Amino acid sequence: xxxxxxxxxxxxxxxxxxxxxTGSQIVVNILKFQSVVTEDAEQDAWISVLLMGLGTLLVMWxxxxxxxxxxxxxQPDLFSIHKRFFGSWIGNLLNLAIILYEALGAILYLRxxxxxxxxxxxPRLSPLGFAAIFSLLIWTVVIGGFRTITGAFFLNFIYLLPxxxxxTFIFSDAHFSNLLPMADHSMADLSxxxxxASSCFLGFESIxxxxxFIKRPxxxxxxxxxxxxxxxxxxxxxxxxxxxYFNIGELRTLxxxxxxxxxxxxxxxxxxxxxxxxxxxLTVLIPNVSLGAWIVSRGVKQIAPVIKQKYALVAFLLIxxxxxxxxxxRPQIEWINALISHIGFYLVFVYIPFLLIWQWxxxxxxxxxx
Amino acid sequence: MRKLLNIAAVPLLFLGxxxxxxxxxxxxxxxxxxxxxxxxxxxxxxxxxxxYAQGGVSGSGGGGGPATASMMTSASAITYDGRSLVEKLTxxxxxxxxxxxxxxxxxxxxxxxxxxxxxxxxxxxxPDVGRDLxxxxxxxxSKDLLQSTYQTAIPVSRYIYDLIFQNQQQNxxxxxxxxxxxxxxxxNTDPFMPIIKKxxxxxxxxxxxxxxxxxxxxxxxxxxxxxxxxxLIENFNYxxxxxxxxxxxxxxxxxxxxxxxxxxxxxxxxxPNIYATVTLKGYVRQGNPLLATQDYYxxxxxxxxxxxxxxxxKMVVGFQKMDVDPIGIGDIARSYTRHFDERSWPERYPRAHxxxxxxxxxxxxxxxxxx
Numbered sequence: 001x002x003x004x005x006x007x008x009x010x011x012x013x014x015x016x017x018x019x020x021x022t023g024s025q026i027v028v029n030i031l032k033f034q035s036v037v038t039e040d041a042e043q044d045a046w047i048s049v050l051l052m053g054l055g056t057l058l059v060m061w062x063x064x065x066x067x068x069x070x071x072x073x074x075q076p077d078l079f080s081i082h083k084r085f086f087g088s089w090i091g092n093l094l095n096l097a098i099i100l101y102e103a104l105g106a107i108l109y110l111r112x113x114x115x116x117x118x119x120x121x122x123p124r125l126s127p128l129g130f131a132a133i134f135s136l137l138i139w140t141v142v143i144g145g146f147r148t149i150t151g152a153f154f155l156n157f158i159y160l161l162p163x164x165x166x167x168t169f170i171f172s173d174a175h176f177s178n179l180l181p182m183a184d185h186s187m188a189d190l191s192x193x194x195x196x197a198s199s200c201f202l203g204f205e206s207i208x209x210x211x212x213f214i215k216r217p218x219x220x221x222x223x224x225x226x227x228x229x230x231x232x233x234x235x236x237x238x239x240x241x242x243x244x245y246f247n248i249g250e251l252r253t254l255x256x257x258x259x260x261x262x263x264x265x266x267x268x269x270x271x272x273x274x275x276x277x278x279x280x281x282l283t284v285l286i287p288n289v290s291l292g293a294w295i296v297s298r299g300v301k302q303i304a305p306v307i308k309q310k311y312a313l314v315a316f317l318l319i320x321x322x323x324x325x326x327x328x329x330r331p332q333i334e335w336i337n338a339l340i341s342h343i344g345f346y347l348v349f350v351y352i353p354f355l356l357i358w359q360w361x362x363x364x365x366x367x368x369x370x
Numbered sequence: 371m372r373k374l375l376n377i378a379a380v381p382l383l384f385l386g387x388x389x390x391x392x393x394x395x396x397x398x399x400x401x402x403x404x405x406x407x408x409x410x411x412x413x414x415x416x417x418x419x420x421x422y423a424q425g426g427v428s429g430s431g432g433g434g435g436p437a438t439a440s441m442m443t444s445a446s447a448i449t450y451d452g453r454s455l456v457e458k459l460t461x462x463x464x465x466x467x468x469x470x471x472x473x474x475x476x477x478x479x480x481x482x483x484x485x486x487x488x489x490x491x492x493x494x495x496x497p498d499v500g501r502d503l504x505x506x507x508x509x510x511x512s513k514d515l516l517q518s519t520y521q522t523a524i525p526v527s528r529y530i531y532d533l534i535f536q537n538q539q540q541n542x543x544x545x546x547x548x549x550x551x552x553x554x555x556x557x558n559t560d561p562f563m564p565i566i567k568k569x570x571x572x573x574x575x576x577x578x579x580x581x582x583x584x585x586x587x588x589x590x591x592x593x594x595x596x597x598x599x600x601x602l603i604e605n606f607n608y609x610x611x612x613x614x615x616x617x618x619x620x621x622x623x624x625x626x627x628x629x630x631x632x633x634x635x636x637x638x639x640x641x642p643n644i645y646a647t648v649t650l651k652g653y654v655r656q657g658n659p660l661l662a663t664q665d666y667y668x669x670x671x672x673x674x675x676x677x678x679x680x681x682x683x684k685m686v687v688g689f690q691k692m693d694v695d696p697i698g699i700g701d702i703a704r705s706y707t708r709h710f711d712e713r714s715w716p717e718r719y720p721r722a723h724x725x726x727x728x729x730x731x732x733x734x735x736x737x738x739x740x741x
Contacts, residue, residue: 120497122389133382140379143372173548177632180705247701249555253494264501264548271471272500 005075006212012150014220020210020291021060021227023153024203026160026234027288028112028281029337033200033235034242034257041193042248043178044185046239048193053232055194056201059348060224066356067211068218069363076217078208079302085358092303099299101343102206103316106292108336110134111324113285115333120259120278128325134289135317141290142297142313146213149294152287159283164234166273167241169265174244198348199341200235203288204228205348209295293317398467401527402474403455404512405489407481408448415455416446416513417467420525443525444517451481451488454496469496473531474504476512476566482579482586490554490584493547501548504534507579507586509567521571530573534564537575540608541593543600545578554584558700558715562599565589582694590685598681601648602697605629610655613674621670625652626733637707640718644699647727648682650674653734666735675730682726690720699724 029036038045070076074084078098083091114127141148207224214220242257254260262274270276293316300312327333404416421443445462449455456469477486486505493499508515515526522529538544545563553561561584565577577591578599590599597609610624633645654666689695693716700719704710 124390129385133385136375136379136382140376173544177702177705181708181710184708247552247556247559249557250552253555260501263497266500266502 008215010145010147011213011215012147013215014217015223016150016154017207017214017220018223018227018230019153019157020150021204021207021224022230022234023156023284023287024206024291025201025228025231027109027203027284028116029200030235030238031116031256031258031281033197033238034246035251035254036199037193037197037239038243038248038251039193039196040189041185042189043180043243044183044190045193045197045243046179046236047183048190049197049235049239050232051190052194052197052201053228053235055198055349056204056228056232057225059352060204060207060228062352062356063205063207064221064224066352066359067208069359071217076211079299081208081355081359085355085362095299095303099296099303101340101347102209102292102295102299103319104336104340105203105344106289106296107320107323108333108340109285109288109292110320111327111333112337113281114324115330116256116259116278116281120274126325127327128321131321131324134285135321137286138290138293138320139313139317141286142294143310146210146294149287149290152290156283156287159280163277163280164237166262166265166277167237170241170245170261173264175247176244178243178247179240195345197235198345199337201231202341202344202348204231205344205352206291206295208352209298210291289320293320392466392468392470396465398463398465399471400456400467400469401471401525402476402516402530403469403472404446404476404478404508404516405451405481406478406512407451407484409480411450411484412448413451413481414446414513415449415453415458416444416516417455417459418444418516418525418527419467420527446513446517451484454492468498470498472499472503473527474506474534476506476508476515476530478508478510478512479579479586482507482581484585486581486584490551494551494555499547501546501551503547504531504545505547505550505563506530506534507563507565509565509576515566515568515573518568519571520573526573530566533566533573533575537564537593541597541600541610542575542578543596543603553696553698556698556701557712558695558704558719559698560695562696578696580689580692580694580696582692587694588688588692595685598678598685599696601628601650601678602630602646602682602686611650611652611674611678613670613677615670615673620656621666621674622655623650623652623674623730623732624655625650627651632702632706634703634706637703638709638711640721642703642707642718642722643725644703644722645725645727646682647729648678649729649731650678651731651733654732654736666732671730671732675728678730679726679728682728683724686724686726690722690724693720695719 037049041048066081067076070081074080079095082094085091086094110131111127114125114130117125117130118127141152204227211217238258241261242251245261246254246257251257259274259278262277263272265273267273293313296316297309297313300307301309327336398419400417400419402418406414406416408414445459447458447462449458454469456467459467475489518526520526520529534542542564543562545561550561550563553559561581563579563581564575565579567574567576577589578596579586580588580590590596594612597611600606600609605628607625607627609628610622613621613623615621628648628650630649631647633647635643635645654670686697686699689697699722700715703715703722704712
């Protein structure tokens with residue numbers, strides 16, 4: 001019990017929950033978001049996005065409830081929860097699965113970003129070289145501990161603020177009538193869009209892993225919700241911006257609508273904004289891949305305490321580099337993306353509520369046995 | 371250990387130099403591309419590039435070498451249509467040719483009649499080129515136009531770009547790659563583009579080319595018709611309209627504000643009704659002193675009103691006859707109709723009824739009293 005508590009010097013203050021939650025949701029997928037979400041619901045996609053945002057609030061409530069209850073029994077993170085609920089054998093198997101999921105997520109973030117770099121800026125940039133240097137960067141961040149990662153998330157949020165103003169550039173080209181007629185789609189279309197939007201909202205579930213690192217977790221609750229609301233607001237803005245600037249036919253032809261929109265912005269010295277924007281996106285990538293690497297290395301330590309976290313980290317970064325180099329083409333990246341979104345969707349909307357119910361059942365059982 | 375690693379990481383900063391770079395003095399930066407169709411899926415492609423090595427003002431920070439160092443400024447070759455000229459012209463390029471800063475793309479009428487589909491798709495797919503370049507139709511030959519010399523010393527690409535840019539601030543509706551792609555990929559809308567023409571040592575903007583999907587079907591001539599089209603497409607505030615009150619008696623209305631509003635009735639019926647309300651606010655810039663009436667605020671105002679109304683309705687009927695929709699009436703009908711039937715719209719479009727309602731408000735008539 002005692003050894004499980006995280007030393008206060010490694011913890012972060014409650015406000016940081018906001019930066020981490022919102023930062024881990026807005027990653028590389030946001031650049032594809034507009035064409036993905038408008039595929040089915042077309043001009044009504046913003047309804048789906050709004051509903052999805054509210055859905056994430058519900059899931060967050062489940063997560064916080066689960067973790068808060070768990071404080072009475074042991075360390076409130078998913079690895080310990082698995083072990084307590086299902087015993088050490090099955091629990092560790094589940095932990096392995098969840099580590100694989102997180103690892104795949106981190107790999108996907110990096111590889112998808114390299115893909116964008118390759119397509120838009122440097123066709124001859126080798127994924128291996130970039131991933132290797134980037135891994136070194138990630139290594140310095142993660143070895144600094146969770147506080148450094150939080151700092152990276154904070155900076156990420158600050159750095160992204162100017163990008164919100166970029167949206168004002170659409171006004172000269174906006175066709176607001178594209179949003180009409182409102183609510184013209186069936187529930188089936190809306191829910192299809194909702195499910196597709198979910199892949200962009202994923203990421204906030206990583207609070208399952210870093211919750212013990214938040215000081216006074218009760219105070220962090222509202223910041224978690226604010227983080228989710230901020231993401232929902234961002235996505236809502238983006239959906240409307242995409243619908244108003246492009247039309248549906250055009251959105252269907254575009255892979256990265258956000259970047260295509262940036263393509264038409266220019267400043268006196270910067271003729272094409274997307275060149276700045278894509279490089280800027282590195283600040284989004286650093287904290288997210290770091291968090292993934294941190295979760296994976298920490299998970300490995302929890303499963304097999306023999307392996308020290310720093311060795312697990314190095315091993316993961318080597319794998320990260322290797323997999324990034326192995327993945328060569330867009331179909332492979334898209335395949336992994338689809339896989340992750342599916343797993344993530346069920347993890348967040350089915351598995352987490354299930355865990356909460358299981359916890360409740362366990363509690364009843366305990367009460368009866370006493 | 372960690373310190374050592376950090377120090378070892380410093381040289382990595384220099385890896386940035388290992389990527390391919392495009393130094394502006396060492397490349398030919400394509401700013402204009404011209405395509406002339408010569409039949410059988412073949413085009414003559416022409417490119418022009420600005421010449422940075424040439425002369426330069428003396429004392430301007432050592433700018434440029436001597437005039438003899440000037441680089442090539444244009445090249446042309448025959449290729450199949452829809453192909454990027456950059457690769458085709460590489461054997462002709464003195465230095466590496468890059469298309470990243472393309473400003474204008476010119477097509478002659480034959481190419482537009484043949485169809486622009488491949489080029490539009492290529493432009494949508496290509497990450498190198500921005501979205502604010504102008505696609506322009508040329509009356510005559512685009513190779514001629516690009517390789518001639520003009521009164522101005524600035525490169526012809528920028529001459530064309532500036533010319534079109536300033537006109538689109540005024541009477542001409544905005545049309546660049548972004549809007550062409552928007553109208554091309556949008557359902558039931560058709561793109562349009564400005565037309566330029568070489569006249570001795572000038573370039574003149576002569577009208578607007580109307581495209582059905584990607585093919586030229588007709589044109590609007592002059593700024594007057596451009597103004598009318600613009601009132602239906604966007605809200606704007608720098609245009610001017612020349613109203614002929616009686617032969618030889620002109621009044622020029624300079625608009626300070628124009629806005630439009632649409633309404634659609636029976637959008638899914640066989641003969642939909644489209645109502646456009648255009649509100650023009652403007653002041654009289656030049657009134658002929660010999661005008662038969664001095665009553666600007668009633669007679670002239672209503673005169674302009676009914677003339678614009680008639681002209682708008684006539685213009686749209688013309689579009690319907692050509693079966694082309696640069697205004698995007700199909701898209702407007704979609705916006706204002708629940709469960710819009712998009713499939714049958716192309717058949718219903720020629721039978722749609724377009725009603726314009728124009729409100730002209732003359733705000734001021736200048737700084738002298740009318741006597």
